[in-house]
Amino acid sequence: MYGDTIAEIYELIHEVRGKDYRREAEDVARHARARSPGARSLLDVACGTGGHLRAFAQIFDHVEGLELSGPMVRAARTRLPGITVHRGDMRELGLGRTFDVITCMFGSIGYLTTVAELTAVLRRFGRHLNPGGVAAVDPWWFPERFADGHISADIVTVPGRTVGRVSHSTLEGGASRMNVHYIVADAEEGARHLAETHLITLFTRREYEESFAAAGFEVDFVEGLNDGRGLFVGAFAAASA
Numbered sequence: 001m002y003g004d005t006i007a008e009i010y011e012l013i014h015e016v017r018g019k020d021y022r023r024e025a026e027d028v029a030r031h032a033r034a035r036s037p038g039a040r041s042l043l044d045v046a047c048g049t050g051g052h053l054r055a056f057a058q059i060f061d062h063v064e065g066l067e068l069s070g071p072m073v074r075a076a077r078t079r080l081p082g083i084t085v086h087r088g089d090m091r092e093l094g095l096g097r098t099f100d101v102i103t104c105m106f107g108s109i110g111y112l113t114t115v116a117e118l119t120a121v122l123r124r125f126g127r128h129l130n131p132g133g134v135a136a137v138d139p140w141w142f143p144e145r146f147a148d149g150h151i152s153a154d155i156v157t158v159p160g161r162t163v164g165r166v167s168h169s170t171l172e173g174g175a176s177r178m179n180v181h182y183i184v185a186d187a188e189e190g191a192r193h194l195a196e197t198h199l200i201t202l203f204t205r206r207e208y209e210e211s212f213a214a215a216g217f218e219v220d221f222v223e224g225l226n227d228g229r230g231l232f233v234g235a236f237a238a239a240s241a
Contacts, residue, residue: 007071025055046108050076110140122215
């Protein structure tokens with residue numbers, strides 16, 4: 001679970017790493033509207049601090065977000081006044097309303113641990129879609145594309161603050177374990193060290209596609225988007241599967 005300080009620096013560090021939230025949101029909108037031309041409303045699941053949600057709000061008439069981490073929710077609500085950001089777990093999604101598009105970006109779907117969970121969550125997505133609605137899912141890496149032992153390092157300086165981030169990712173069974181360390185130096189608070197560990201499931205492309213189908217979607221996979229992970233775009237074809 002993300003703490004307050006990491007939530008505060010989250011977008012800052014990822015933007016310096018080259019994260020282009022606007023371009024990714026435009027890619028999603030283009031592919032979603034190719035399947036549902038009249039799409040006007042969107043729910044961004046696992047929205048984090050709202051980087052994609054802010055961009056989606058410039059493209060769709062109505063957007064909402066869902067996020068599990070309390071600090072991330074607080075950061076998103078502060079940055080996006082007027083946009084509803086729900087606190088909740090995608091595994092228990094139940095908002096009582098429907099949308100034209102549901103997204104799950106930045107590999108967040110990989111925090112699910114089994115194919116059964118993946119299928120169940122996609123079914124919940126389907127129950128929150130209007131007729132003809134679309135689910136767009138940015139997957140975590142497929143097993144054959146995961147770089148075991150990958151190391152990354154980044155540093156960013158803004159007035160009054162410098163943030164350094166290093167990470168090391170390893171293969172652990174059917175998942176990737178990513179250990180991340182931050183050094184945050186503030187003019188007033190001094191230097192702090194923060195650490196987090198992420199265990200993210202390496203579902204196969206076939207497992208994604210079979211889960212989408214079991215949940216009632218007709219799904220396509222778009223290569224090349226989202227730092228090379230691609231994008232699953234599913235048109236909902238059944239009320240329940």
